[in-house]
Amino acid sequence: MAAAVDLYEYQGKQLFARAGIPVSEGRVAETPAEARTAAEELGGQVVVKAQVLVGGRGKAGGIKLADSPDEAEAYASDILGMDIRGHVVRRLWLERASEIAKEYYLSITFDRGEKKPLFMLTTQGGVDIEEVAAESPEALAKLHVDPLVGFQPWQARWLCFTAAIEDVGEQKQVAAIVENLYGAFVDFDAMLCEVNPLIVTPEGEVKALDSKFTVDDNALYRHPEVGEMRDVEAADPQERLAREKDVTYVKLDGEVGILGNGAGLVMSTLDVIDQVGGRPANFCDLGGGGDAEGVVAALEVITTDPQVKAILFNIFGGITRCDEVARGILEALERMTIEHPIVVRLDGTNAEEGRRLLAEASPANLHVEETMLSAAERVVELSR
Numbered sequence: 571m572a573a574a575v576d577l578y579e580y581q582g583k584q585l586f587a588r589a590g591i592p593v594s595e596g597r598v599a600e601t602p603a604e605a606r607t608a609a610e611e612l613g614g615q616v617v618v619k620a621q622v623l624v625g626g627r628g629k630a631g632g633i634k635l636a637d638s639p640d641e642a643e644a645y646a647s648d649i650l651g652m653d654i655r656g657h658v659v660r661r662l663w664l665e666r667a668s669e670i671a672k673e674y675y676l677s678i679t680f681d682r683g684e685k686k687p688l689f690m691l692t693t694q695g696g697v698d699i700e701e702v703a704a705e706s707p708e709a710l711a712k713l714h715v716d717p718l719v720g721f722q723p724w725q726a727r728w729l730c731f732t733a734a735i736e737d738v739g740e741q742k743q744v745a746a747i748v749e750n751l752y753g754a755f756v757d758f759d760a761m762l763c764e765v766n767p768l769i770v771t772p773e774g775e776v777k778a779l780d781s782k783f784t785v786d787d788n789a790l791y792r793h794p795e796v797g798e799m800r801d802v803e804a805a806d807p808q809e810r811l812a813r814e815k816d817v818t819y820v821k822l823d824g825e826v827g828i829l830g831n832g833a834g835l836v837m838s839t840l841d842v843i844d845q846v847g848g849r850p851a852n853f854c855d856l857g858g859g860g861d862a863e864g865v866v867a868a869l870e871v872i873t874t875d876p877q878v879k880a881i882l883f884n885i886f887g888g889i890t891r892c893d894e895v896a897r898g899i900l901e902a903l904e905r906m907t908i909e910h911p912i913v914v915r916l917d918g919t920n921a922e923e924g925r926r927l928l929a930e931a932s933p934a935n936l937h938v939e940e941t942m943l944s945a946a947e948r949v950v951e952l953s954r
């Protein structure tokens with residue numbers, strides 16, 4: 571299932587720096603005392619910034635300029651623990667404060683309609699980009715990059731020209747940042763890289779003051795360093811376990827634990843559970859992992875959720891063979907003790923053989939149903 575990893579500002583800025591995009595020097599702090607030390611090390615005026623995965627931190631009071639280590643410490647204790655639109659602040663980023671002459675906006679994202687990356691650049695930065703798009707669309711320079719041709723240097727010049735950046739020194743710096751941002755977007759398999767604001771200092775220096783960086787999590791195997799950046803503490807305990815065991819799992823609110831093979835099948839299983847008046851406890855896709863290892867891993871994740879009252883296996887055998895999954899289930903039940911009632915529906919390749927294996931072994935808590943609907947009805951009944 572496609573999902574995304576959102577990085578904190580300071581993590582995105584680390585990736586920016588690696589891609590050659592100018593950012594300010596800074597430090598992470600998790601306590602007021604650490605913030606004081608960070609301010610001492612950085613020297614001069616610093617900006618204390620809440621690290622949460624939501625925008626609009628400035629307006630919410632999560633960003634403060636501090637003139638001394640004392641002030642940095644005081645702001646840190648104000649901001650830590652603050653709730654910013656449902657996100658509790660547990661970490662701060664302190665960086666050397668910048669003087670701002672102008673605030674621009676630069677981003678690259680996927681335009682799914684065009685199937686191409688899309689750049690947006692405007693000199694009206696600092697505010698919501700939706701506002702600029704709605705109120706002064708002519709000020710927003712937009713340009714697609716053909717991924718097969720790749721980024722072309724003229725495209726950066728075109729963006730600067732169209733956004734009406736007139737200063738030659740600024741043009742050069744912005745063009746280099748545009749090119750490097752494209753590099754970061756491609757190299758890290760990003761879905762979004764946004765710099766708002768991209769500032770110009772009174773001395774004419776251009777740099778990224780904020781960062782929003784989202785990576786496609788299907789590509790994480792290529793970027794272990796990004797995987798480590800993902801906030802594991804904030805995640806749900808089952809989701810964390812699932813990640814460790816390499817199981818595709820999303821926690822939901824109900825009582826029926828669900829295992830299927832293929833995201834589409836699992837989605838429709840959720841619908842059918844809902845249709846017969848039950849509530850799914852999770853989304854769990856075995857994918858091709860119908861062997862005992864895969865089934866044990868998935869069952870371990872699902873049964874650690876105390877809300878789960880009954881479990882439904884919904885398997886459609888294509889490449890995955892139903893007899894293999896049946897053997898996987900039986901072996902899993904031998905290896906681990908599961909008290910929950912389990913309903914199994916097998917259909918497709920070798921379904922009969924699979925059902926025969928289950929009927930032969932017939933563990934006490936295992937119920938076999940022929941159709942998806944009857945299986946859903948049975949498991950919802952058993953979850954009550």
Ligand code: GDP
Binds near residue numbers: 628668696767779
């Ligand atoms: P957001 O509100 O979550 O988008 O956080 P930003 O990092 O974009 O910061 C919001 C605003 O705080 C910026 O638009 C700036 O006006 C201000 N700000 C952030 N860093 C600095 C800084 O180093 N110096 C100054 N003067 N203002 C800053």
Ligand code: MN
Binds near residue numbers: 626767
């Ligand atoms: Mn911002």
